[in-house]
Amino acid sequence: MNRIESRFFRLQQAGRTGLIPFVTAGDPAPEHAVALMHALVAAGADLIELGVPFSDPMADGPVIQHASERAIARGVGLGDVLRWVAQFRQHDADTPVVLMGYLNPIELHGYARFAQDAAKAGVDGVLIVDCPLEESAVLEPLRAAGLQQILLAAPTTAPARMVKLCEAARGFLYYVSFAGITGAARLSTADIAARVAEVRAVAKAPVAVGFGVRDAASAKAIAGFADAVVIGSALVERLAGATEADEIAARAHAFLAPIRAALDVP
Amino acid sequence: MPATQDFHRWPDAHGRFGAYGGSYVAETLMAPLAELTEAYQRLRQDPDFLAELDRDLKYYVGRPSPIYHAERLSQHVGGAQILLKREDLNHTGAHKINNTIGQALVARRMGKRRVIAETGAGQHGVASATVAARFGMKCVVYMGAVDIERQKINVYRMKLLGAEVVPVTSGSKTLKDALNEAMRDWVTNVADTFYIIGTVAGPHPYPQMVRDFNAIVGREAREQMLEGYGRLPDAITACVGGGSNAIGLFHAFLNDAGVRIVGAEAAGEGIATGRHAASLAAGRPGVLHGNRTYVLCDDKGQVTETHSVSAGLDYPGVGPEHAFLKDAGRAEYVGVTDDEALEAFHLLARTEGILAALESSHAVAQAMKLAREYPKDALVLCNLSGRGDKDVHTIAAREGITL
Ligand SMILES: Cc1ncc(COP(=O)(O)O)c(C=O)c1O
Numbered sequence: 001m002n003r004i005e006s007r008f009f010r011l012q013q014a015g016r017t018g019l020i021p022f023v024t025a026g027d028p029a030p031e032h033a034v035a036l037m038h039a040l041v042a043a044g045a046d047l048i049e050l051g052v053p054f055s056d057p058m059a060d061g062p063v064i065q066h067a068s069e070r071a072i073a074r075g076v077g078l079g080d081v082l083r084w085v086a087q088f089r090q091h092d093a094d095t096p097v098v099l100m101g102y103l104n105p106i107e108l109h110g111y112a113r114f115a116q117d118a119a120k121a122g123v124d125g126v127l128i129v130d131c132p133l134e135e136s137a138v139l140e141p142l143r144a145a146g147l148q149q150i151l152l153a154a155p156t157t158a159p160a161r162m163v164k165l166c167e168a169a170r171g172f173l174y175y176v177s178f179a180g181i182t183g184a185a186r187l188s189t190a191d192i193a194a195r196v197a198e199v200r201a202v203a204k205a206p207v208a209v210g211f212g213v214r215d216a217a218s219a220k221a222i223a224g225f226a227d228a229v230v231i232g233s234a235l236v237e238r239l240a241g242a243t244e245a246d247e248i249a250a251r252a253h254a255f256l257a258p259i260r261a262a263l264d265v266p
Numbered sequence: 267m268p269a270t271q272d273f274h275r276w277p278d279a280h281g282r283f284g285a286y287g288g289s290y291v292a293e294t295l296m297a298p299l300a301e302l303t304e305a306y307q308r309l310r311q312d313p314d315f316l317a318e319l320d321r322d323l324k325y326y327v328g329r330p331s332p333i334y335h336a337e338r339l340s341q342h343v344g345g346a347q348i349l350l351k352r353e354d355l356n357h358t359g360a361h362k363i364n365n366t367i368g369q370a371l372v373a374r375r376m377g378k379r380r381v382i383a384e385t386g387a388g389q390h391g392v393a394s395a396t397v398a399a400r401f402g403m404k405c406v407v408y409m410g411a412v413d414i415e416r417q418k419i420n421v422y423r424m425k426l427l428g429a430e431v432v433p434v435t436s437g438s439k440t441l442k443d444a445l446n447e448a449m450r451d452w453v454t455n456v457a458d459t460f461y462i463i464g465t466v467a468g469p470h471p472y473p474q475m476v477r478d479f480n481a482i483v484g485r486e487a488r489e490q491m492l493e494g495y496g497r498l499p500d501a502i503t504a505c506v507g508g509g510s511n512a513i514g515l516f517h518a519f520l521n522d523a524g525v526r527i528v529g530a531e532a533a534g535e536g537i538a539t540g541r542h543a544a545s546l547a548a549g550r551p552g553v554l555h556g557n558r559t560y561v562l563c564d565d566k567g568q569v570t571e572t573h574s575v576s577a578g579l580d581y582p583g584v585g586p587e588h589a590f591l592k593d594a595g596r597a598e599y600v601g602v603t604d605d606e607a608l609e610a611f612h613l614l615a616r617t618e619g620i621l622a623a624l625e626s627s628h629a630v631a632q633a634m635k636l637a638r639e640y641p642k643d644a645l646v647l648c649n650l651s652g653r654g655d656k657d658v659h660t661i662a663a664r665e666g667i668t669l
Pocket of ligand 1: 360361362386387388389390464465466505506507508509510511512577578579623625626651652653
């Protein structure tokens with residue numbers, strides 16, 4: 001079993017909702033990137049989504065755009081991200097890591113080489129925002145290397161296509177809670193509850209819900225009908241500007257702990 | 267001489283031109299793109315729609331645009347005869363309106379009341395604001411903060427036409443970032459909004475749709491050549507930013523193997539300096555803005571900042587069909603520097619009384635180079651994609667003149 005699958009299996013057995021924090025790799029401080037990953041786990045993360053900085057993040061709002069720009073300005077690239085995951089793996093063999101980003105950095109790294117390097121580093125899955133199912137033939141080497149392509153589904157996804165996505169989903173299916181960019185605040189739980197229920201009925205993979213989750217209350221609202229919640233922009237915003245490892249860990253903890261607690265209240 | 271393959275059969279059903287093109291977008295946009303593809307594939311064969319488009323092109327845009335024999339320029343160069351396809355004479359002063367009229371008609375038939383656009387030089391923004399005013403639609407134009415500064419006149423034109431101009435301050439604050447921001451708007455407002463992309467880039471069906479709407483340029487030109495000169499030109503050339511005016515001219519000639527096709531990219535301060543926007547001449551295959559194409563990026567895959575004296579060519583990607591034509595060897599893509607373009611601008615102004623857009627001046631410079639390679643009885647057809655009024659301030663500033 002892949003690390004993502006076994007993590008969700010255990011969550012389900014324990015009757016818990018997964019907590020998936022997203023951070024942009026190398027932000028707020030590249031030298032503490034690995035320490036931040038460990039801090040996320042210590043604060044209750046079940047899976048880490050690590051954003052690979054890209055110059056043209058078309059699906060991201062200002063918070064993640066700026067985090068990306070800051071990381072790029074400090075020279076962070078895909079190679080660094082893979083190195084950090086490998087270092088993280090030396091002390092954490094269990095927490096799944098999913099790289100989230102855009103296709104061009106992987107294209108330039110080379111698909112076969114990326115598959116090899118990522119698998120070796122201990123990456124478990126990749127979520128490529130601008131690579132829908134129809135274009136994912138190029139990712140074949142990743143699947144061959146045991147990496148899972150995390151697919152997205154959206155409110156605009158048509159029913160027939162949703163069935164296709166549910167069938168193809170491996171690891172987990174990421175349901176985007178509203179039509180928009182990351183960091184927007186348009187969450188309407190009533191609207192998405194019914195849709196997510198439909199998706200969960202069809203998908204064999206667990207369903208994580210992201211976009212618009214900002215705090216314990218919104219996470220808790222989602223937890224009622226999802227297998228996991230993803231929190232990105234609000235966390236990235238909270239971490240921005242911190243420079244020391246202690247401070248970064250403290251901010252991650254202060255932000256995630258109440259959310260973890262809210263999710264764990266039955 | 268027949269062509270070695272039918273170049274008119276692209277894109278395929280997946281929106282690919284050989285290895286290029288496709289739909290590399292977020293899941294949220296897959297449905298609206300499918301809806302647009304379905305609507306467009308239907309409309310492009312709908313006689314009613316095509317008749318409506320033809321009427322607007324004739325009575326609103328002012329088509330057909332003439333081919334003008336630039337005799338004094340040709341004499342000055344001393345080679346082949348240079349012919350100019352006068353897209354600068356269109357309403358709003360560039361080829362861009364061929365596309366915006368078409369897309370606005372598609373938007374209207376799809377029941378969309380709000381249109382958005384990205385713009386670099388401001389020409390596409392103006393052309394979008396123009397058709398939005400004509401059809402009573404709300405229009406929002408995204409424009410890089412740097413471009414707003416260097417294209418003030420067009421910003422004001424858009425406002426006069428009732429559009430809202432939103433400055434984009436992310437990334438390099440130029441055209442590519444404006445495109446990102448427009449995509450973000452679209453993904454947020456998919457239900458009522460139509461995104462009018464200004465060049466042959468973006469996900470399928472945009473490269474095809476924008477090409478089709480601009481292909482009128484080459485269709486007219488091919489007929490005008492046969493009618494007025496009794497033969498096809500020996501070479502044709504156009505400037506390539508995203509590539510819409512170029513593919514517009516080239517498309518009708520792709521299967522005429524005897525016609526040499528040359529695209530002029532912005533070589534800025536010279537390709538060797540790294541300060542340029544020559545994606546095809548100096549880039550590599552990658553994925554940007556929804557399609558696979560040639561991209562200017564570093565080894566880490568980060569898209570690099572581009573430079574050109576002309577805002578409309580300042581783009582690190584290029585339409586996927588051009589990437590395909592380059593690899594297929596059907597078209598050549600070469601760089602023209604800022605200085606060469608400016609020299610051509612002045613020469614055309616003084617020999618022919620035409621102020622060309624800085625973008626188009628790259629094509630004129632390339633036409634002059636080509637003309638030198640051919641004898642006097644040869645014909646070089648150049649797409650004069652737009653007029654230069656918008657650039658007067660830029661040119662004056664470069665020459666140290668305050669107006
Ligand atoms: C007059 C003119 N020509 C050319 C271009 C470049 O675009 P494209 O390569 O899509 O024709 C522009 C873009 O703004 C323009 O205004």
